[in-house]
């Protein structure tokens with residue numbers, strides 16, 4: 001007998017050339033599709049010290065006009081060895097005409113961001129329009145993110161944060177490399 005839930009009939013695609021074909025509205029962001037890994041550093045005036053981290057980021061799609069986004073970070077010690085799990089987030093980048101982007105991003109620290117911005121000239125800029133906080137979350141007022149494809153296999157990321165009473169300022173920057181270089185490009 002046919003089992004309608006035995007396997008996922010519509011798996012996500014991780015490459016522009018894979019099936020399903022990307023929705024036309026995804027055209028400005030197909031270069032982001034795939035898995036990215038790399039390292040970064042961060043800090044904030046309220047923290048005792050700056051920190052180093054590694055990160056894995058994945059963008060995929062199922063043929064509809066949004067990217068599925070998932071990011072996991074872990075802290076590194078002074079020798080570059082993994083220290084402990086750090087920030088995780090998951091979300092959706094909803095592509096609109098003219099490269100406009102509406103993003104919804106949630107974190108296990110009790111923070112949910114609704115951000116708006118643009119995908120153009122190999123970069124995606126997102127700034128929070130709203131931040132919703134779970135009752136015990138840290139106070140976050142705003143974030144600003146910029147994801148730049150400096151070449152087809154390199155993704156740089158900068159993240160500014162307004163939180164715990166401080167104005168918008170640098171929290172993170174990272175440089176990620178495509179997991180399987182050149183695939184599908």
Ligand code: HEM
Nearest residue numbers: 046047051053055073086087111138139140143163164172
């Ligand atoms: C790669 C992603 C990220 C990494 C590696 C990271 C790392 C850190 C670290 C190490 C701390 C110090 C406290 C701790 O050890 O947990 C921290 C604090 C914090 N981060 Fe992040 N973070 C990331 C993303 C984010 C994002 C996306 C947001 C907000 C939307 C955020 C908001 C905060 C806030 C509010 C604090 C607390 C500041 C304070 O209480 O003084 N972080 N982060």
